[in-house]
Amino acid sequence: MTMEVALPHDLGNDARNDILAREKAYSLGLQRAGEWVSIWRIAGRYANLSIFDVASNDRLHEILWNLPLFRYMTIEVTPLARHPSDLSLTLE
Amino acid sequence: MTMEVALPHDLGNDARNDILAREKAYSLGLQRAGEWVSIWRIAGRYANLSIFDVASNDRLHEILWNLPLFRYMTIEVTPLARHPSDLSLTLE
Amino acid sequence: MTMEVALPHDLGNDARNDILAREKAYSLGLQRAGEWVSIWRIAGRYANLSIFDVASNDRLHEILWNLPLFRYMTIEVTPLARHPSDLSLTLE
Amino acid sequence: MTMEVALPHDLGNDARNDILAREKAYSLGLQRAGEWVSIWRIAGRYANLSIFDVASNDRLHEILWNLPLFRYMTIEVTPLARHPSDLSLTLE
Amino acid sequence: MTMEVALPHDLGNDARNDILAREKAYSLGLQRAGEWVSIWRIAGRYANLSIFDVASNDRLHEILWNLPLFRYMTIEVTPLARHPSDLSLTLE
Amino acid sequence: MTMEVALPHDLGNDARNDILAREKAYSLGLQRAGEWVSIWRIAGRYANLSIFDVASNDRLHEILWNLPLFRYMTIEVTPLARHPSDLSLTLE
Amino acid sequence: MTMEVALPHDLGNDARNDILAREKAYSLGLQRAGEWVSIWRIAGRYANLSIFDVASNDRLHEILWNLPLFRYMTIEVTPLARHPSDLSLTLE
Amino acid sequence: MTMEVALPHDLGNDARNDILAREKAYSLGLQRAGEWVSIWRIAGRYANLSIFDVASNDRLHEILWNLPLFRYMTIEVTPLARHPSDLSLTLE
Amino acid sequence: MTMEVALPHDLGNDARNDILAREKAYSLGLQRAGEWVSIWRIAGRYANLSIFDVASNDRLHEILWNLPLFRYMTIEVTPLARHPSDLSLTLE
Amino acid sequence: MTMEVALPHDLGNDARNDILAREKAYSLGLQRAGEWVSIWRIAGRYANLSIFDVASNDRLHEILWNLPLFRYMTIEVTPLARHPSDLSLTLE
Numbered sequence: 001m002t003m004e005v006a007l008p009h010d011l012g013n014d015a016r017n018d019i020l021a022r023e024k025a026y027s028l029g030l031q032r033a034g035e036w037v038s039i040w041r042i043a044g045r046y047a048n049l050s051i052f053d054v055a056s057n058d059r060l061h062e063i064l065w066n067l068p069l070f071r072y073m074t075i076e077v078t079p080l081a082r083h084p085s086d087l088s089l090t091l092e
Numbered sequence: 093m094t095m096e097v098a099l100p101h102d103l104g105n106d107a108r109n110d111i112l113a114r115e116k117a118y119s120l121g122l123q124r125a126g127e128w129v130s131i132w133r134i135a136g137r138y139a140n141l142s143i144f145d146v147a148s149n150d151r152l153h154e155i156l157w158n159l160p161l162f163r164y165m166t167i168e169v170t171p172l173a174r175h176p177s178d179l180s181l182t183l184e
Numbered sequence: 185m186t187m188e189v190a191l192p193h194d195l196g197n198d199a200r201n202d203i204l205a206r207e208k209a210y211s212l213g214l215q216r217a218g219e220w221v222s223i224w225r226i227a228g229r230y231a232n233l234s235i236f237d238v239a240s241n242d243r244l245h246e247i248l249w250n251l252p253l254f255r256y257m258t259i260e261v262t263p264l265a266r267h268p269s270d271l272s273l274t275l276e
Numbered sequence: 277m278t279m280e281v282a283l284p285h286d287l288g289n290d291a292r293n294d295i296l297a298r299e300k301a302y303s304l305g306l307q308r309a310g311e312w313v314s315i316w317r318i319a320g321r322y323a324n325l326s327i328f329d330v331a332s333n334d335r336l337h338e339i340l341w342n343l344p345l346f347r348y349m350t351i352e353v354t355p356l357a358r359h360p361s362d363l364s365l366t367l368e
Numbered sequence: 369m370t371m372e373v374a375l376p377h378d379l380g381n382d383a384r385n386d387i388l389a390r391e392k393a394y395s396l397g398l399q400r401a402g403e404w405v406s407i408w409r410i411a412g413r414y415a416n417l418s419i420f421d422v423a424s425n426d427r428l429h430e431i432l433w434n435l436p437l438f439r440y441m442t443i444e445v446t447p448l449a450r451h452p453s454d455l456s457l458t459l460e
Numbered sequence: 461m462t463m464e465v466a467l468p469h470d471l472g473n474d475a476r477n478d479i480l481a482r483e484k485a486y487s488l489g490l491q492r493a494g495e496w497v498s499i500w501r502i503a504g505r506y507a508n509l510s511i512f513d514v515a516s517n518d519r520l521h522e523i524l525w526n527l528p529l530f531r532y533m534t535i536e537v538t539p540l541a542r543h544p545s546d547l548s549l550t551l552e
Numbered sequence: 553m554t555m556e557v558a559l560p561h562d563l564g565n566d567a568r569n570d571i572l573a574r575e576k577a578y579s580l581g582l583q584r585a586g587e588w589v590s591i592w593r594i595a596g597r598y599a600n601l602s603i604f605d606v607a608s609n610d611r612l613h614e615i616l617w618n619l620p621l622f623r624y625m626t627i628e629v630t631p632l633a634r635h636p637s638d639l640s641l642t643l644e
Numbered sequence: 645m646t647m648e649v650a651l652p653h654d655l656g657n658d659a660r661n662d663i664l665a666r667e668k669a670y671s672l673g674l675q676r677a678g679e680w681v682s683i684w685r686i687a688g689r690y691a692n693l694s695i696f697d698v699a700s701n702d703r704l705h706e707i708l709w710n711l712p713l714f715r716y717m718t719i720e721v722t723p724l725a726r727h728p729s730d731l732s733l734t735l736e
Numbered sequence: 737m738t739m740e741v742a743l744p745h746d747l748g749n750d751a752r753n754d755i756l757a758r759e760k761a762y763s764l765g766l767q768r769a770g771e772w773v774s775i776w777r778i779a780g781r782y783a784n785l786s787i788f789d790v791a792s793n794d795r796l797h798e799i800l801w802n803l804p805l806f807r808y809m810t811i812e813v814t815p816l817a818r819h820p821s822d823l824s825l826t827l828e
Numbered sequence: 829m830t831m832e833v834a835l836p837h838d839l840g841n842d843a844r845n846d847i848l849a850r851e852k853a854y855s856l857g858l859q860r861a862g863e864w865v866s867i868w869r870i871a872g873r874y875a876n877l878s879i880f881d882v883a884s885n886d887r888l889h890e891i892l893w894n895l896p897l898f899r900y901m902t903i904e905v906t907p908l909a910r911h912p913s914d915l916s917l918t919l920e
Contacts, residue, residue, distance in 0.1 A: 156871070820852070
């Protein structure tokens with residue numbers, strides 16, 4: 001899934017710093033809980049590529065909808081499944 | 093990075109099985125070596141989403157160019173960098 | 185999810201009828217099992233819009249990958265979740 | 277049909293809550309009347325996928341035009357017809 | 369609705385003339401019946417823009433599916449409704 | 461030709477009503493004159509599909525440029541010609 | 553208007569030379585007649601940008617439909633009108 | 645090359661008239677100098693299609709960058725070359 | 737990599753000049769350091785095409801993220817590798 | 829400029845090796861002559877990004893049209909000009 005952020009240019013510095021701090025704390029909490037598996041920056045863009053491991057689409061949407069930056073994001077979800085060439089599955 | 097496969101309809105069954113076996117072995121070898129970090133199936137498509145960890149763009153291209161299925165694939169590379177909210181970086 | 189079919193023009197009539205019969209039987213079986221909830225024809229196109237209710241992305245991909253027409257289809261999966269204005273949820 | 281919502285960032289909280297309450301009531305009324313057959317949230321987006329069963333395109337447009345959120349929506353209508361593999365039609 | 373035609377280059381002249389004659393007869397029949405209201409050529413393309421007046425999406429799809437050229441066409445249906453500025457409606 | 465309208469959200473009610481009334485009068489005048497042959501609403505969108513019969517591209521642009529809503533519209537012109545399967549031409 | 557050519561790879565040399573010679577003669581004839589005003593090569597592509605001055609869309613389509621290469625072309629027509637900053641109009 | 649203009653809706657009438665007058669004078673000057681060879685209105689859009697004949701890409705960019713409307717324009721440059729079927733080249 | 741700039745129309749002249757001066761100084765510094773190898777203007781657009789030679793995607797993103805104009809840019813990164821037909825590699 | 833190659837799957841090995849050898853020799857010749865300034869592989873694709881320095885669009889098209897692989901390529905030309913932040917221009 002990719003998330004692209006477009007903050008309004010007229011957002012004040014304080015509002016900006018506040019929302020970014022809340023976003024980071026929210027993401028770290030979900031990473032600790034194991035639902036937000038990985039997050040990478042897409043080079044050159046204010047965007048990330050993330051992997052989630054959640055129980056259902058309902059839970060996935062609940063997580064995304066409550067992102068502090070949700071209203072400034074364009075999110076594209078790509079549903080992933082196990083791949084037959086995945087090494088970790090071969091070893092099981 | 094995503095890789096989308098379009099095998100020609102007139103490929104015989106033997107040629108098909110042979111190339112798929114070679115593709116799987118090639119992928120497993122690179123996963124064991126740690127350069128092909130993850131691979132997921134994109135649900136509903138003959139395509140995968142993969143994460144690579146390589147020393148350079150030259151090495152990345154060398155790996156992809158030698159995929160047995162390369163000539164039947166459409167590959168899109170998204171360059172990734174560390175994300176400041178990545179939990180594993182926070183812990184270091 | 186939408187599925188668009190492009191049958192090769194040089195497919196013989198017998199092969200065509202055979203694959204279409206297998207496709208229909210496969211779809212009816214999954215509808216009876218409750219995993220393939222709805223199917224509509226998209227007017228003017230050789231395509232359908234379908235709703236699935238499955239336990240996981242792995243199961244969804246397994247169903248789609250085994251469609252007799254899979255190799256002739258372009259499939260786009262849209263992950264759906266409960267909507268807060270859904271009447272059936274309001275009544276519960 | 278999909279409906280994508282883009283609320284202006286400068287809409288006040290009261291105006292926002294008011295319009296969302298009216299939108300929900302409007303949708304529930306049409307669901308009770310049987311014209312708005314289903315509604316799902318598209319995971320990760322402020323958007324829904326809905327199925328309508330109406331007597332004509334004129335009635336469909338009348339319903340959509342009067343959505344409280346209409347002016348903030350981008351709507352894409354996909355005309356649907358019966359599918360020959362639809363189980364409910366097979367049983368009739 | 370627009371229909372774009374792509375005839376295979378290896379279609380013989382006889383097969384080509386036969387299918388085009390059947391297509392024209394089919395279209396004229398539906399125009400006489402009043403369901404195919406108008407047809408224009410899109411300048412510079414092997415394509416047409418047509419207006420239909422039919423009782424339902426099911427009927428529309430039945431008409432299009434039985435076009436002799438259907439398998440060579442890419443069809444895009446745009447659902448139309450009455451416009452409040454339509455002169456003929458103003459006069460009623 | 462399609463015309464898509466995007467009125468600014470901060471347009472006052474009076475200005476809005478005034479411009480819409482002028483737009484409707486302008487359109488009806490051209491319909492009476494026979495240059496604006498048909499107009500339909502595209503279901504679910506603030507947009508129309510219209511057919512014009514004008515003497516030249518210069519006249520077409522003059523008509524469109526003077527639409528009261530022109531500055532809020534995105535217009536796409538599709539040049540149309542007679543179609544050999546048009547019933548009215550066959551009868552002449 | 554742009555015209556993009558895609559000749560099939562299996563067209564023999566003789567057939568290729570023959571059709572290209574007929575295409576050139578056809579184009580020169582219309583340039584001499586003043587209907588095909590200008591033709592430029594689009595650098596790096598097997599395509600041209602051309603300006604036509606014709607009496608009607610019907611005549612334009614007749615010209616394009618009879619291009620020897622028509623069946624191998626993708627043509628996009630952009631209707632042009634006089635521009636108020638055109639020097640030649642200013643001088644009249 | 646095409647240039648599409650999008651003037652901000654809140655530009656005052658005086659500022660608007662002033663910038664349009666300067667744009668027209670600038671264009672006429674370059675047409676007299678022979679660098680701006682042709683300009684047509686694209687019917688139905690606030691846009692033009694223009695042909696330039698300049699010594700280099702540097703000169704082309706200098707001309708475009710100094711257009712009074714440059715900051716409101718979306719410009720797409722298509723590099724053109726001589727076409728072997730061009731009548732004027734055939735006569736030389 | 738391409739970078740497209742869209743400065744807000746309401747940016748004052750002083751703020752505009754200041755940010756452009758800082759952007760130029762920043763770019764020249766990286767060119768002197770050898771990381772920003774080349775920069776060209778894309779003719780007719782407020783955009784550039786640039787070549788970077790950096791140690792990693794992390795370093796590339798750090799450079800781009802700190803561009804004074806970053807928040808007004810749309811950046812597209814194309815990862816490049818050595819080409820087997822590159823003359824400089826052939827000579828080594 | 830980018831060039832994307834799509835070799836037909838049924839091209840024999842000898843024909844393939846022959847055309848690739850001629851392509852490489854052609855490219856090296858133009859690099860030695862200084863007209864083909866740089867060439868990079870686009871990672872993961874059978875494509876390159878190249879910079880040319882030529883006297884005119886006519887010369888550019890002549891070079892590209894005579895590429896041995898031209899008929900299998902999709903080429904996109906981006907006209908480049910000097911950039912005011914280019915270090916080499918600043919030093920002059």
